[in-house]
Amino acid sequence: MGIENFFGFFITAVFFTMTPGMDTVFVLNKSIGQGRKSGIYATFGINSGVLTHTLFAALGLSVIIANSEYALIIIKFSGAIYLIYLGFIKFRNREDFLPNETKITVTKRKKSDFWSGFLTNTLNPKVALFFLAFFPQFINPTQIENPLPFMVLGVTYASIGVLWYLLLTLFASAFSQKIKNNPRVGYWLNKLSGIVFIIIGIKIALA
Numbered sequence: 001m002g003i004e005n006f007f008g009f010f011i012t013a014v015f016f017t018m019t020p021g022m023d024t025v026f027v028l029n030k031s032i033g034q035g036r037k038s039g040i041y042a043t044f045g046i047n048s049g050v051l052t053h054t055l056f057a058a059l060g061l062s063v064i065i066a067n068s069e070y071a072l073i074i075i076k077f078s079g080a081i082y083l084i085y086l087g088f089i090k091f092r093n094r095e096d097f098l099p100n101e102t103k104i105t106v107t108k109r110k111k112s113d114f115w116s117g118f119l120t121n122t123l124n125p126k127v128a129l130f131f132l133a134f135f136p137q138f139i140n141p142t143q144i145e146n147p148l149p150f151m152v153l154g155v156t157y158a159s160i161g162v163l164w165y166l167l168l169t170l171f172a173s174a175f176s177q178k179i180k181n182n183p184r185v186g187y188w189l190n191k192l193s194g195i196v197f198i199i200i201g202i203k204i205a206l207a
Contacts, residue, residue: 002143003152009138013157016134017164022083022200026120027165029090029196030113031172038113039169045117046165047158052122054154057131058147076125076205083120083201091194 003009023046031039121127131154139149 002140002146002149004138004140006138006156009153010156010160012134013160014164017157017160022124023117023121023161023165024168025196025200026117027168028172030117031169032175034113036169036173039173040166041111041113042117043162043165043169045114045119046121047161048114049118049121049124049127050158050161051154052118053127053131054150054158056128057135057154058150060145078123080201080205082123083197086116086120087194087197087199087201089194090197091191 026046027039027042030042135150135153136144138153143149
């Protein structure tokens with residue numbers, strides 16, 4: 001399928017995925033703050049973003065974006081503004097970290113968790129540039145314009161991400177009930193997570 005040293009790619013992808021970053025912070029925030037289901041939906045949202053970047057790379061759109069200063073600026077600031085917005089919402093939230101919710105509210109929150117994860121990853125230009133630099137190293141030069149090897153590597157990368165973030169979710173969600181029993185802790189976690197998202201957004205904007 002035009003892929004060289006797939007085992008090397010797999011091992012490297014595992015290490016990259018396990019390295020703490022914005023996606024890790026996002027999943028932990030959802031898992032600890034809102035429980036296991038929120039973490040699971042955030043996990044699938046983030047890795048849907050990975051597949052979107054994979055599709056862009058396979059179709060050559062990532063190359064166009066990387067070579068367009070205006071496109072990079074638009075994506076970068078869109079992502080930064082979105083993260084800062086999420087941070088302010090968290091920071092100003094005076095409600096319980098784990099409120100008692102109706103079935104309708106839970107359904108809306110699941111969709112919100114998924115799309116927040118999706119947008120957080122998709123609007124991060126570093127992910128697109130990372131894929132452009134990382135994937136071609138494991139693709140035969142004669143197949144570099146073939147979308148199939150990009151898709152295979154992308155699906156593999158996303159699958160690793162799903163497994164790792166689900167493990168994080170299961171671990172972190174164990175603290176949810178303890179936070180629910182101590183509203184004061186939830187209040188300060190709201191503040192802390194808001195500050196973290198704002199800092200990450202500012203770092204993306206200044207990068």
